Amino acid sequence: MASAYLSIEQVGKSFTRGGSTTQVLADIDLKVGRGEYISIIGHSGCGKSTLLNIVAGLTPVSTGAVLLDNSEVNAPGPDRAVVFQNHSLLPWLTVYDNVRLAVDKVFRGRKSAAERHDWTMHNLDLVQMAHARTRRPSEISGGMKQRVGIARALAMEPKVLLLDEPFGALDALTRAHLQDSVMQIHASLGNTVMMITHDVDEAVLLSDRIVMMTNGPAARIGEILDVPLARPRERLDLVADPTYLRCRAAVLKFLYERHRLVEAA
Incomplete structure (x- = not known):
């Protein structure tokens, strides 16, 4: 190890x-x-x-x-991102805005608005959810919600990804499809x-x-x-x-x- x-x-x-x-x-x-x-x-x-x-x-x-x-x-921080069993997306925001919110919080002042947009889309692409970027959580399936939650966590570039x-x-x-996606993401990012x-x-x-x-x-x-x-x-x-x-x-x-x-x- x-x-x-x-x-x-x-x-x-x-x-x-x-x-x-x-x-x-x-x-x-x-x-x-x-x-x-x-x-x-x-x-x-x-x-x-x-x-x-x-x-x-x-x-x-x-x-x-x-x-x-x-x-x-000794406190929460963006170096540790959590994905819970309950997706915990904000229901009034679109798929894109749920991820963008985390990106803006972590990278405002370090990336331009255009770079933050590109980074949001990159992470939605990672979980195959870019096509649904304008939908709200109520308009997508449970598996898709979890994909968005994973994208939001990855977009923070955490040192450790915590999955509950x-x-x-x-x-x-x-479940099987998402497990395969997580394996592919882990292989490509080495997180x-x-x-x-x-x-x-x-x-x-x-x-x-x-x-x-x-x-x-x-x-x-x-x-x-x-x-x-x-x-x-x-x-x-x-x-x-x-x-x-x-x-x-x-x-x-x-x-x-x-x-x-x-x-x-």
Whole structure:
């Protein structure tokens, strides 16, 4: 792995409500190389989204620290762009204007208006949504909305792209098309990606490494699995690939054992 570009160091997170404190995460240590694609997987309630929100700067750590490119993360910033399961587009703006808003916020004063227009269109082209630039979110499908959300995130030129179950609300075919698009974008841009998912096949298909979380409360990293599959990856070629099947079985075994622990508790 490359030297740590994103470093999560001894991170713990507790929430206090009504006088009682719950520890959600404990002693999370993770080093992510520049250009690496990392998936975080685990049962519901294991703190996956909390960890992503900490890296995004949306949730403060209780203990430990997050460093990105040698700078401490303690607030939201354009160097970390988040794509949520819910597309979170502004409904009164067109597809173009939803992306342009982010471009203007990050690049005003650094790019001219013409350059910002070109950059907006470039990112819509990346996700095959330039043709729908004048439509509003209510006029496009769920998969198209997610494409626009990804374009908006990429347009900020973030150091890390954070994906919180970005395909979870989509039908299987749309999900597959978007996974392929994200793989192509990652191959062309070489960006660093951290993705939360519940989907084992998705994690193996997209990732360089899969981080498997133990059950909460006080969830930790249970195992980290390398996915030594050559890129580019074609999903149909992987169906019978022994390395793919071995990785898939390893993640399923981990999750199944954690599920048994819950049932036994």
